[in-house]
Amino acid sequence: MNDRLLKALRRQPVDCTPIWIMRQAGRYLPEYRATRARAGDFLTLCKTPELACEVTLQPLRRFDLDAAILFSDILTIPDAFGLGWSIDEGMGPKFARPLRNKSDVERLPEIDVDAQLGYVMQAMRLTRAALANKTPLIGFSGSPWTLATYMVEGGGSKEYKYAKGMMHDQPEVARKLLRKITVAVVDYLKAQVAAGAQALMIFDTWGGVLTTPDYGDFSLDYMAQIVAALKADATAADIPITLFTKGGGHWLEKIADSGCDAIGLDWTMPLRAARRRVGHRVALQGNMDPTVLYASSDKVEQEAKRVLDDFGDGDGHIFNLGHGIHPTIDPDRVATLVDAVHRHSRRD
Amino acid sequence: MNDRLLKALRRQPVDCTPIWIMRQAGRYLPEYRATRARAGDFLTLCKTPELACEVTLQPLRRFDLDAAILFSDILTIPDAFGLGWSIDEGMGPKFARPLRNKSDVERLPEIDVDAQLGYVMQAMRLTRAALANKTPLIGFSGSPWTLATYMVEGGGSKEYKYAKGMMHDQPEVARKLLRKITVAVVDYLKAQVAAGAQALMIFDTWGGVLTTPDYGDFSLDYMAQIVAALKADATAADIPITLFTKGGGHWLEKIADSGCDAIGLDWTMPLRAARRRVGHRVALQGNMDPTVLYASSDKVEQEAKRVLDDFGDGDGHIFNLGHGIHPTIDPDRVATLVDAVHRHSRRD
Numbered sequence: 001m002n003d004r005l006l007k008a009l010r011r012q013p014v015d016c017t018p019i020w021i022m023r024q025a026g027r028y029l030p031e032y033r034a035t036r037a038r039a040g041d042f043l044t045l046c047k048t049p050e051l052a053c054e055v056t057l058q059p060l061r062r063f064d065l066d067a068a069i070l071f072s073d074i075l076t077i078p079d080a081f082g083l084g085w086s087i088d089e090g091m092g093p094k095f096a097r098p099l100r101n102k103s104d105v106e107r108l109p110e111i112d113v114d115a116q117l118g119y120v121m122q123a124m125r126l127t128r129a130a131l132a133n134k135t136p137l138i139g140f141s142g143s144p145w146t147l148a149t150y151m152v153e154g155g156g157s158k159e160y161k162y163a164k165g166m167m168h169d170q171p172e173v174a175r176k177l178l179r180k181i182t183v184a185v186v187d188y189l190k191a192q193v194a195a196g197a198q199a200l201m202i203f204d205t206w207g208g209v210l211t212t213p214d215y216g217d218f219s220l221d222y223m224a225q226i227v228a229a230l231k232a233d234a235t236a237a238d239i240p241i242t243l244f245t246k247g248g249g250h251w252l253e254k255i256a257d258s259g260c261d262a263i264g265l266d267w268t269m270p271l272r273a274a275r276r277r278v279g280h281r282v283a284l285q286g287n288m289d290p291t292v293l294y295a296s297s298d299k300v301e302q303e304a305k306r307v308l309d310d311f312g313d314g315d316g317h318i319f320n321l322g323h324g325i326h327p328t329i330d331p332d333r334v335a336t337l338v339d340a341v342h343r344h345s346r347r348d
Numbered sequence: 349m350n351d352r353l354l355k356a357l358r359r360q361p362v363d364c365t366p367i368w369i370m371r372q373a374g375r376y377l378p379e380y381r382a383t384r385a386r387a388g389d390f391l392t393l394c395k396t397p398e399l400a401c402e403v404t405l406q407p408l409r410r411f412d413l414d415a416a417i418l419f420s421d422i423l424t425i426p427d428a429f430g431l432g433w434s435i436d437e438g439m440g441p442k443f444a445r446p447l448r449n450k451s452d453v454e455r456l457p458e459i460d461v462d463a464q465l466g467y468v469m470q471a472m473r474l475t476r477a478a479l480a481n482k483t484p485l486i487g488f489s490g491s492p493w494t495l496a497t498y499m500v501e502g503g504g505s506k507e508y509k510y511a512k513g514m515m516h517d518q519p520e521v522a523r524k525l526l527r528k529i530t531v532a533v534v535d536y537l538k539a540q541v542a543a544g545a546q547a548l549m550i551f552d553t554w555g556g557v558l559t560t561p562d563y564g565d566f567s568l569d570y571m572a573q574i575v576a577a578l579k580a581d582a583t584a585a586d587i588p589i590t591l592f593t594k595g596g597g598h599w600l601e602k603i604a605d606s607g608c609d610a611i612g613l614d615w616t617m618p619l620r621a622a623r624r625r626v627g628h629r630v631a632l633q634g635n636m637d638p639t640v641l642y643a644s645s646d647k648v649e650q651e652a653k654r655v656l657d658d659f660g661d662g663d664g665h666i667f668n669l670g671h672g673i674h675p676t677i678d679p680d681r682v683a684t685l686v687d688a689v690h691r692h693s694r695r696d
Contacts, residue, residue: 159674161642168643168651211637212618213654249598250616268598270560289559294509295516303516306561326507 001133005067009199009240009262009283011316017308017345018066019338020138023324024059025071029331031058042087046073052123057130062331063338067136067199070124070192074142074203077184078151080116081108088155098154100162102170105177113187120188121195128196139197141188143204143245144181144226145219148174151181160209167218174218182222186229193236201242201264202226208247215251224258231259242285246323249274256282267322271310283316290321293333300333304340319345349481353415357547357588357610357631359664365656365693366414367686368486371672372407373419377679379406390435394421400471405478410679411686414666415484415547418472418540422490422551425532426499428464429456436503446502448510450518453525461535468536469543476544487545489536491552491593492529492574493567496522499529508557515566522566530570534577541584549590549612550574556595563599572606579607590633594671597622604630615670619659631664638669641681648681652688667693 004018026032035055039045046052056071075093079085084096099105114121128137142150150156152163167174189200207219223243230236243255244264255263256278265274265286274284292303304319311317319341325334352366374380383403387393394400404419423441427433432444447453462469476485490498498504500511515522537548555567571591578584591603592612603611604626613622613634622632640651652667659665667689673682 160639161674161676164637164639165642168640168647208616211615214637215616247595247616250618250621267559268556268563268595270598273598289512289562291508291512292516294513299516326509328509 002066002135005136005138005199005318006240008316008318009242011280011283013315013347015347016342017311017317017319019319019341020065020067020069021059021321021325021334021337022069024063024065024069024334025055026325027327028325028329028334029058029062031055042073043085046071046076047119049119049122049126052119053126053130056123056127059334060131060135063334064342065135065338067138068127068131069138069140069201070120070127070197072120072123072140074140074147074205075150076117076120077111077142077147077181077188080111080113080184081151083151092156093150094155095150096154098162099151099177100166102173102176105173105180108177108180110180111184111187113184113191117188117191121191124192124195124197136198137196138199138201139189139192139195140201140203141185141192141226143202143207143219143243144178144185144222145210146204146206147181147185148177149206151177160206164209167214178218178222182225185226189226189230190233190236193230193233193239197239199240199242200230200236201244204243204245204248207245212250215245215248216254219245220251220254220258223260227259240283242283242318244285252277262316262318264320265322271307271317272312275311280316283318284311285318285320287320287322288337290323290326290329293321293325293329293337295333297333297336300336301340301344304337305344308341308345350414350483353484353486353547353666354588356664356666357590359628359631361663361695363695364690365659365665365667367667367689368413368415368417369407369669369673369682369685370417372411372413372417372682373403374673375675376673376677376682377406377410379403390421391433394419394424395467397467397470397474400467401474401478404471404475407682408479408483411682412690413483413686415486416475416479417486417488417549418468418475418545420468420471420488422488422495422553423498424465424468425459425490425495425529425536428459428461428532429499431499440504441498442503443498444502446510447499447525448514450521450524453521453528456525456528458528459532459535461532461539465536465539469539472540472543472545484546485544486547486549487537487540487543488549488551489533489540489574491550491555491567491591492526492533492570493558494552494554495529495533496525497554499525508554512557515562526566526570530573533574537574537578538581538584541578541581541587545587547588547590548578548584549592552591552593552596555593560598563593563596564602567593568599568602568606571608575607588631590631590666592633600625610664610666612668613670619655619665623659628664631666632659633666633668635668635670636685638671638674638677641669641673641677641685643681645681645684648684649688649692652685653692656689656693
């Protein structure tokens with residue numbers, strides 16, 4: 001098996017820096033768009049294991065990527081909570097029944113992960129089998145805070161009026177919601193491991209909109225609980241966990257203290273400074289600006305090299321973009337990037 | 349005159365921490381909405397000195413604020429460059445003639461600030477006279493990079509495909525554009541000082557979407573040139589300048605090196621850590637999360653106190669939000685905030 005990813009996550013030596021790309025199974029690939037068209041819509045694509053498996057594998061057929069990440073969405077959990085998930089084309093995700101007050105939160109049922117999210121585990125099993133131990137498979141979840149923002153706002157947000165409003169004015173209600181989500185995320189990630197996930201990632205897309213104390217209390221605390229629960233689980237204990245808080249560069253030391261194995265970084269945080277701050281405690285994943293892929297191949301190669309040099313020598317770097325790949329990127333640029341990362345990081 | 353702001357910007361002792369609020373003259377005030385309705389639209393409000401003066405003064409009639417900031421918009425400069433500014437209600441600003449290539453940039457005319465932006469200076473003079481030396485008046489501009497993003501994209505953006513594309517693939521074209529904008533901003537800020545501005549602020553709203561090297565090369569460098577030009581100008585030399593890069597917390601040391609007098613901080617950057625990093629070289633402005641104003645008065649007061657405590661004892665703090673006030677905030681919360689900041693920071 002290509003074990004560069006798993007070795008790098010454990011800060012062990014590798015022959016060259018592993019690379020995978022957030023949203024590597026996505027709209028920039030014509031074959032993805034074809035499969036999605038066949039599915040009819042995004043939710044059907046997510047919920048049909050054969051199709052989710054197919055799009056997970058697509059980028060690996062084109063590029064020499066060092067990991068597969070299951071095609072899914074962080075909003076499968078809010079959906080399982082019964083909030084009425086839909087996608088408003090061009091406007092993003094919507095929930096028909098957002099949670100706005102204490103009784104909404106108290107009424108929230110427990111999720112039976114295997115029953116309600118079985119389609120994810122089925123896709124995981126199919127994909128793991130199809131990968132035939134050649135490439136490791138990553139599972140993931142949204143962070144409790146990030147999922148809570150969608151569940152309280154009823155969709156995406158710029159201001160987080162309702163989610164932050166709940167946090168500020170009814171912190172106990174917000175904490176109750178975050179605890180309920182945390183329980184679900186732990187069950188979900190354990191089930192993903194049981195179904196074949198070999199590494200896990202928690203996407204805290206909206207932790208970076210919080211102040212330092214609020215980030216600790218309302219986002220990181222719950223991610224740390226998830227990490228602790230997984231590390232205490234016989235089956236999941238050895239599975240490396242990456243935490244990614246977009247805009248979380250101010251809090252790297254605290255994130256490293258959570259017990260996670262790796263920290264994902266967006267492109268605004270210099271890798272060298274990040275490494276100085278966290279030392280060898282965790283691996284670092286990232287962090288090329290995704291917009292560089294709009295540029296020429298020469299620029300892509302030059303920037304890949306700059307990011308590698310910014311990390312410097314030593315173990316524990318997983319190359320990635322600092323955020324998901326944009327839908328209008330030319331796939332040829334991804335080929336250039338993957339090749340450049342492997343070539344320029346080759347250990348002699 | 350209430351000189352708390354000017355003293356704090358110079359890191360001199362004050363009787364209590366000064367406060368003003370980004371977008372304090374804005375849609376959350378019913379009297380602003382009435383004046384804007386009278387103007388007919390936003391651009392007319394910006395371009396009619398008597399109305400711009402009126403809305404600048406409105407928040408000072410309600411709240412014990414320590415500064416006025418001229419009501420205007422950062423997009424007056426792209427407008428003066430002839431790009432065809434309009435506001436698409438609900439969608440934000442638009443430019444009819446975005447700059448996409450070398451010849452677009454080369455064709456860009458020089459701005460005659462007094463002729464083309466005379467309405468801003470006229471509003472400044474009217475406002476300064478109306479303030480009768482009771483409260484200091486702040487002038488401002490967008491940063492070259494931030495203005496360039498609007499001028500190249502043709503409006504707001506999430507991905508900066510065209511602006512970053514130009515930066516990556518045609519860096520010399522991007523630099524030529526940034527130099528042209530820099531010349532205009534220097535002229536504009538000098539003219540604002542001549543018209544009565546007693547402090548200046550440069551809003552680098554989109555510097556935080558850049559990598560560390562790109563931030564230095566394409567945003568901070570040009571802001572530093574502006575600071576140097578103003579500090580070398582007989583009339584403007586003593587006017588304190590605040591640089592505000594939203595999401596710029598990683599680069600505080602470099603921003604302080606620009607020669608600015610103060611750094612504006614968004615709410616994600618802890619004031620205490622910021623102060624430790626920049627020492628006494630610059631004052632710090634900020635940084636309460638604007639969404640706290642959606643919460644109860646008690647929470648607003650508690651959070652104001654937390655932000656003051658985070659800065660700690662000593663001189664050189666100007667209280668502000670970490671970003672502009674949202675349009676649906678209850679003005680009573682602003683009254684609570686201003687009072688709380690003054691009360692809790694009172695030096696005995």
